[in-house]
Amino acid sequence: MIFDIIKEPFFGVSSIAFCAVLCFYVITCFQWFSYKASRVLFHFTRPLWHLVFVIIPLVLYYTSGNWFFIYFYFAYLPSVILWHKKLDKKLVFTARIKRFFAFFGVAVLSLNLFNYLKFENFSKDMISPIIISLIISHFFEKFMAFKYKKQAKNRLDENKNLQIILITASYGKTSIKNFLFALLKDDFNVHKTPRSVNTLVGIIKDINENISQKTQIYIAEAGARQSGDIAEISTFLNQQIVVVGEIGAQHIEYFKTLENIRATKLEALQTNRLKMAFLHSSTQKNESENIKIYDKNLSDIVATLDGLNFTLDNMPYFSPLLGKFNAFNLACCIEVAKFLGVDNDRIKSRLLGLENVEHRLVKMQANGKIIIDDSFNGNFAGMSQSYELVGQYRGRKVLVTPGIVEASVELNERLSRVIDEIFDMLIITSPLNAQALLKHIKNAQIVILKDKNKMQEILIEHTKTGDLVLFSNDAPSFM
Template sequence: MEFLRQIQDFLEKVLFSALLLCMMVIPWKHALHMFQQNRYEPGRYIQWGKDQLKVWKHWLFPVLILVLALGCIVIPDYRLGKIATVWLAVFVGGVTLYREKKKNYIKPLAVTARVKRQIAVMLVLNCLWLIPAVMLTDYPLWALWVVAACWINWLLIFPMAWITSPFEKLIKKHYMKLAKEILKSHDRLIKIGITGSYGKTSSKNILQQILSEKFYSLPTPASFNTPMGITITIREQLKPTHEVFICEMGADHVGDIEQLMDFVQPQIGLVTSIGPQHLNTFGSQENIVTEKMKMIEKLPVTGFGVLNKDNELIRNYYIKNKCPIAWYGIEQEDVDYRAVNISFGPQGSSFDIHTREGADIPFKTRLLGEHNIANILAAVAVGRHLGVSWEQLQSAVAQVRYVEHRLEVKKINGYTFIDDAFNSNPVGSAMSLQVLKTMPGTRFIVTPGMIDLGPRQHEINKQFGMKMKDCADEVILVGKRQTEPIVEGLQACGFDMAHVHIVATVKEAFGLVYQKAAYTDTILLENDLPDAFNQ
């Protein structure tokens, strides 16, 4: 009888372990999702976790489960305690599943090949964790082990990252080597590198429009500015017939631009702007400047650099390269290409480009904002270097389409929106407010603020709030905790707080907009944070 009881007990634990594994799937998926939104970087993930622990409501459910678990453990009857623990696990699984179904993710988990490898490792780690649930005979310890399974996946991310990291590095190295060989085989290909804290993607798209007037050119798509994104573009899209390759290069760590420059080896380099973006990972503004300017310093002496003289950090940097440089700007007069006579309207912008030789060439574009005009200047400088005529440049600039989610004017349900939702930054947000100021009707702004600005994040968001006065009439803030600095700025500048509204989600923000706005009004969407940072 004792043997049969042991078999029954063992089978019960196996069945219960299978139940637990199913219960762990949602936390497992959520942990991977947040790890992905933190760019697969354990350091970012740890900082995100610390920020989550500061929010008291995130503690309610875990504390409740812990109290219930302790209640199960102190039940004197062993069998009754086990049954209570099972029902507690079923309750946790049911609540977790319900909460997951109610969530409307801004950026769902992208199940890439890398994520599939991570899922496989996480499955193994989960199974290893559940072995004690079968083997443990001490009831209180077994019950605690079972309850811990509800949250262990948040910690299993770290061994998973440690296990998969060497494989990811080998895969990355292999495919980058193949891509580099493809680039070498295109010995006549003109390669252009673009970097900066902001303005990279917009400048790249404008440059593509301009150069397509004369060349068969290939830009890296969307925000494919990482080593693997660039590698995919080269391996899958670059053809022998391409004459120009426009490569956007992103960086959020020291060494990133240097690595990409050694990889692509462009002959032309463009640095759009430098500011306090990714301070958490760079560590200092000085590191950001030094790294971004590698774009110019790693060019061959026979290469060609294009730089924004309005940016103080670029203007004051001593460049350790003797290659020719073309400067552009709006505020600075001593430049090769300067935008003057700028005017904005609902239909776009008009301006003249004043050259160092004294010519003034008129331009029109549907794009809005001075930073977009600066991006056009940068593209024009590259175009002129490559022999594109002024007539071709005027035609191309007039045809430039909005870059998705970057001051993109669009109609949604009959309402006029200025969509500037992608990766807001201090310069871009200030420009977008100036654009909103010129718009008709009641002016709305919907924003969760800015992130990834290190110790200056609070100060910059407070300044953002102060700049809203006289530019916006109604302010809708998404996320109470993260928008507190904006509220401070609004109060400091004397904004009428009766017209400031704080909501929890983007969905609620849109509902409020549709309730308050008229079709003649203008709504600015400034930044759209990933789910991991919406608080």
């Protein structure tokens, strides 16, 4: 009798709980992939997760009746909790996510209220509340973006003397941005986009929060996942100075061809206020009155574990930065600083104080080992150059890497050849490229890391005093 009284509320509340857990999984995936439904549905790197956490549970919910809730409470819910606990990139409860869950709550309550008014049981529709919430959230965020975009544009227009520098590249954007900021900050009131913010939404937010009438130079980083992304940012900023760094096969799965990548990056030139553009030779553009190929006169690059020497326009330079590729990043920054009137002696002095960008060839000592953190370096050119740099070390060399993320199998197979020539041990941290990385490994000892939470234990077990350990690139656990 008592069970008959409570069973309907129990099963109803449990259904709502199941819907909420499904919603939590879905919105986590959407946040990872910038709220792009096509990427979550068609470019998801762990499709088995969709099967385990969405498809199978829904099939069981609609076919097994009330027996489903034994599975829900004793299998599904614990598995989702464990899954989330092991993620290295958990759901971040931003203002957008909080608004989304508010929309979801209203959708669930509305559907159940509608059923109640029809004298029916709790709603068994697990899909509609999530889809409705995603659609409402999408259009609400579009409205908010339009509002904030207009506000940011007004802020830019009010600062008549503001010079805007737009930086884009297949890789190295953040390093160029940070190095250029260091060369300019003592002569100008300069602001740069924070961290790796490189989307129009992120730039708009940054402008509204940080650009003032006192700002003289704004350095903005621009990234892209599809054609038109850079053009959208360029049209909005209408920058006077453009930097297009090296073009490579990063994100080739989205662009399909290198030429599509090149054309997208060169959308940065779509501005009617262009004073000067500094382009890498890989852009395949010719020099002109307002276009300079910044690595044309770069030579004599010598990279060691102590720093970097190079010659630019017949002038020698030194920086304690690690990595041959940083000579190209610095060449670009030097050319821009000179264009803005910074004296060459000041530039040389400031180069001496530069530090590698966080997670980009940062060298440290720990327990008698040399640790080099290059976990934000994710392209073939940069990674292979860092391996050549490490190759100068005479002791035992250990590589920790997932390979090149969002790149072709061929590139990862090429990388495996370089790895085998240099390293004594390879620790693979993701199954994403494991097969390609193992293709040409004949000399290096191989360790497969199945759980990134066990990283410290694996390093303690497999490394020793005197080793050099290089963390090369990183892949979040959903990759």
